[in-house]
Amino acid sequence: MVHIIGMWQATCTSRILAVLAEKGVTDFTLTEPSFVEMKSPPYLEKQPFGQIPILEDGDIRIHESRAICRYLAAKYHDQGTKLLPDPSDIKGWALFEQWASVEAENWNEHAFPMVNQVFFNKLKGLPVIKEVVDENREKFKQRLVAFDAILAKQKYMGGDEFSLIDIFYYPYTKKLFQIGEGALIEGHPNVKAWWERISTRDAWVKVSNPDYKGPE
């Protein structure tokens, strides 16, 4: 059985929960480590950066939420929402990788530092470096012009169909709204429409609910 070490409400864990929900997978377990445990030697053997999430599935153990998502989407390829290209579709995979890289390089690259400063640093009692937030907001605004142009030509971030690429965007886009930066999304009509499309999907509505503790 698939076992996740993560947190029900954590950003990166939520990507995995969204995949499992889109695939209709209910047979999994999740344990929540304490922050102290995450820095302990046995934990660091599994995840040297002391982060969540980790996946354990038989003799496979991996960390990194997007890698775990890819693994699960492939494992459950034949059920639920189609999230990946077919294995033999080399061009489909090239475009998948292109859009996966776009998410990391052009969206998360700026969304994460803003969220990290305003949300996570505050949580940890660390100072918020306003220049990091301001600089990343300005760079993100430029990227959003390009995203709006892309989403004028395709309905989703990976093409004309919903895919794993859209799932990658969920957590930090949601957090942008939580830290009061939702105007960045709402200010671009195609980006706004895309966010409305994907954030109202049943799977995301379920797993992003603050009370979500797994499938009933």
Add this chain to the structure above:
Amino acid sequence: MVLRLTGLPQSLCTQRTLLTLLEKEVKDFELIPIDWSTGEHKRPPYTDRHPFGVIPFLEDDDFRVFESRAIARYLAVKYENQGTALVPAAGDTKSWALFDQWASVEYCNFHPLVYEVLTHKLWNPFKGLPSNESIAEDNTVRLAANLDIYNKILGQQQYMAGDEFSLIDIFYMPAVNMLIQAGQGHLFEERPNLKAWWGKVSDRSSWKKIST
């Protein structure tokens, strides 16, 4: 078959794709430079093909793909039967899971920090733009902490994704080189396993061709 790569040989991202082509012994391609000084890549017609206005960009007959790591993965799979093995075999689920894990480690725990350090210590000064010392310092401190972890990882495996050289190492190489050029070489010199890894990968003939 016409493989056309638009980019510049001194560009960090283009170097990832050039290294891949060299390791896969692909000779039949054209490198098409863009005119950086006029900002050719920041306006149409280039931005009609690449919405973010950056390099590199690959055309394989009428198939187009951008993002250097995506281009590199595409080439590594397309030419899987020649040159250095850079990605796992098709269908090897466990190896691909680990490959994607180590790929994510690079773009989450290394690249964003390196990008900020290079922006403020190398690229902004080069362009005559102001640098922000506190952002540079914050990112250097966090990069150094992560490099300590890399040093431990490389005490247990020879390369960034396991015991064999792979595409993951290629993802790191141009950025490591640029950090050294930006005067941050001590970050690698001070960490013996990282230093040994850099010694190995920079000794490869593909790197020597790129860096001359």
